[in-house]
């Protein structure tokens with residue numbers, strides 16, 4: 001029997017990248033899925049891929065920072081499928097200063113507010129709306145964070161890292177609240193993954209490709225020598241969504257980054273060369 005047969009999953013941000021790959025994987029393994037995003041065309045493409053594999057799909061187009069979209073997400077899932085077993089809070093975005101010259105706290109607090117809205121506030125509100133339904137089914141929540149939330153600093157995306165650190169703390173605190181009701185919450189923290197994410201940040205198509213190639217070819221950026229694929233992250237999300245595989249994991253963040261977050265800059269400089277200089 002398929003791993004997710006009879007389960008209903010909501011995956012936010014599933015019109016592209018990691019969310020789309022997760023919807024496809026959970027769907028292929030038996031789940032009925034609700035997909036969502038703002039871009040109707042990309043959402044339809046995800047739905048078509050799912051339908052070709054015989055997956056039952058519910059499509060909700062809209063902006064997840066809006067209450068109406070969150071309500072439609074939950075209500076339409078319940079109406080079409082009768083329950084919710086799995087919530088994947090994958091939606092997320094970083095924002096640049098429009099002229100790309102300012103970074104960190106030189107960028108306006110309007111950008112900070114937008115960043116918190118999409119990465120944190122909408123996640124909290126979606127969880128609040130799904131919570132009673134997940135308690136009924138003893139369900140699972142998986143949040144998507146990033147290694148930019150952790151010990152190292154990613155100075156081009158200060159606000160994004162701050163927001164995702166809040167997601168990590170949300171995961172830790174809320175998991176203890178929810179596990180009392182039989183609901184598990186965990187998260188994944190990807191490193192660089194080759195998705196349209198950088199294009200959404202404002203980089204042109206060729207720039208995003210160039211960055212992906214550069215990181216993959218420099219092992220001090222990605223020690224495994226390959227950029228992550230959406231499917232790599234989807235597989236880990238599916239593992240955390242499958243109680244048979246991961247029941248004793250509660251409130252944890254799993255890093256999936258090809259070794260990126262383990263690199264300390266000093267260790268990438270040759271000691272013999274330093275001594276020769």
Ligand code: NDP
Pocket residue numbers: 012013014015016017018019036037038039040042062063064065090091092093118144145146147189190191192193194195196197198200
């Ligand atoms: P994508 O840009 O491919 O996917 C982002 C998804 O979020 C899209 O489906 C997009 O759909 C949706 N989205 C964005 N804003 C909104 C909004 N306001 N309302 C509704 N949907 C929205 O990027 P990824 O797949 O890479 O990102 C997925 C998650 O992974 C994010 O949380 C990101 O922070 C995280 N991540 C990504 C990494 C990477 O290197 N790619 C690394 C670490 C973490 P639409 O445009 O149709 O609205």
